[in-house]
Amino acid sequence: MSFSQDLLTRAQPTMDAIMVHPFLKAIAEGNVPDDVLNYYVEQDEHYLKDYLTITALAVTQTDNHEDIAKLLDVAQFIGNESKAHEVMLGITGHQVENWRRGPETLLYVNHMYESAYRGTYADTLAALLPCAWSYEVMGRELVAAGANNEQNPLKEWIELYAPNDDSKSYTIWRFEALDREVAKLTPQQQEHVAQTFLLSLEMEWRFWEAAWVQEKWQFNI
Numbered sequence: 001m002s003f004s005q006d007l008l009t010r011a012q013p014t015m016d017a018i019m020v021h022p023f024l025k026a027i028a029e030g031n032v033p034d035d036v037l038n039y040y041v042e043q044d045e046h047y048l049k050d051y052l053t054i055t056a057l058a059v060t061q062t063d064n065h066e067d068i069a070k071l072l073d074v075a076q077f078i079g080n081e082s083k084a085h086e087v088m089l090g091i092t093g094h095q096v097e098n099w100r101r102g103p104e105t106l107l108y109v110n111h112m113y114e115s116a117y118r119g120t121y122a123d124t125l126a127a128l129l130p131c132a133w134s135y136e137v138m139g140r141e142l143v144a145a146g147a148n149n150e151q152n153p154l155k156e157w158i159e160l161y162a163p164n165d166d167s168k169s170y171t172i173w174r175f176e177a178l179d180r181e182v183a184k185l186t187p188q189q190q191e192h193v194a195q196t197f198l199l200s201l202e203m204e205w206r207f208w209e210a211a212w213v214q215e216k217w218q219f220n221i
């Protein structure tokens with residue numbers, strides 16, 4: 001079994017929990033409360049900036065031409081995500097106010113920075129992967145369930161994340177690159193990479209949850 005096949009098996013319970021999170025159910029039904037959408041967009045604005053920076057750090061950790069080209073494609077795609085935010089803001093009428101990073105946003109981006117600055121290139125790939133993978137699975141499942149119907153105000157948002165064929169997948173290359181890179185590591189380093197991935201995936205769940213429960217700092221906000 002490849003490293004990434006094993007990882008997907010270990011990740012399945014978390015992924016299952018993400019797919020049934022109330023925020024995702026509300027996206028499918030097109031009835032997410034406005035304050036949840038606004039919180040999500042405010043935090044995701046921060047997240048995407050950091051994700052872009054960490055993607056750039058990944059570029060500096062490899063000399064694999066294909067990886068560098070793909071990582072630069074990812075950087076382009078991130079620009080598109082403001083379109084996804086516009087769909088949500090169009091529903092609520094909110095304008096981005098640059099709220100402070102919430103506890104979960106800070107935890108997640110710091111985890112990715114730590115992986116990039118202190119880990120191997122494989123750690124950086126692993127930290128960045130659940131973002132792309134979980135949204136791709138989510139997009140496919142929402143479309144398969146017919147959630148992108150004309151009545152759903154989030155139709156366009158959903159479709160942005162659902163690749164219509166495998167050649168549009170953002171994750172196949174990422175898992176292949178991860179398998180290639182972990183083959184260069186010791187078993188102990190490989191387990192570190194697996195933990196890095198699983199933590200990022202848990203933080204995907206927590207990112208939905210933070211918006212759903214409107215997570216706040218206790219003081220000074």
Ligand SMILES: Cc1ncc(C[n+]2csc(CCO)c2C)c(N)n1
Binds near residue numbers: 047051074204
């Ligand atoms: C918390 C959070 N996680 C994932 C995404 C989705 N996303 C962000 S960058 C990117 C491109 C990766 O190839 C994708 C799919 C998001 N917007 N916010």
